[in-house]
Amino acid sequence: MTSPTPTTDDRDDDLAAEEKRFALDLVSEAFTEGRIEGLDPDCLAHAAIFAGFEELVSTYGEDAAADYAESLVNRIRSGGFSTAPRH
Numbered sequence: 811m812t813s814p815t816p817t818t819d820d821r822d823d824d825l826a827a828e829e830k831r832f833a834l835d836l837v838s839e840a841f842t843e844g845r846i847e848g849l850d851p852d853c854l855a856h857a858a859i860f861a862g863f864e865e866l867v868s869t870y871g872e873d874a875a876a877d878y879a880e881s882l883v884n885r886i887r888s889g890g891f892s893t894a895p896r897h
Contacts, residue, residue, distance in 0.1 A: 866875040
């Protein structure tokens with residue numbers, strides 16, 4: 811049995827996922843460079859969050875960005891951003 815032919819939506823999803831991975835790689839590289847320059851990781855994280863939300867607000871508006879921020883609470887608490895094993 812062969813797998814189904816990918817649809818345009820599947821290809822668009824794959825491209826979006828690839829673009830997000832590339833963007834995360836770029837941000838991770840910026841964090842590494844910042845640490846090499848002696849910047850505190852906490853300062854880098856706050857700056858990245860601020861820059862990200864500044865972009866979301868300018869693109870989607872305050873209400874949509876606030877709704878997105880609210881959705882992050884459960885993801886954070888459930889380990890959605892953790893790389894360490896959970897207790």
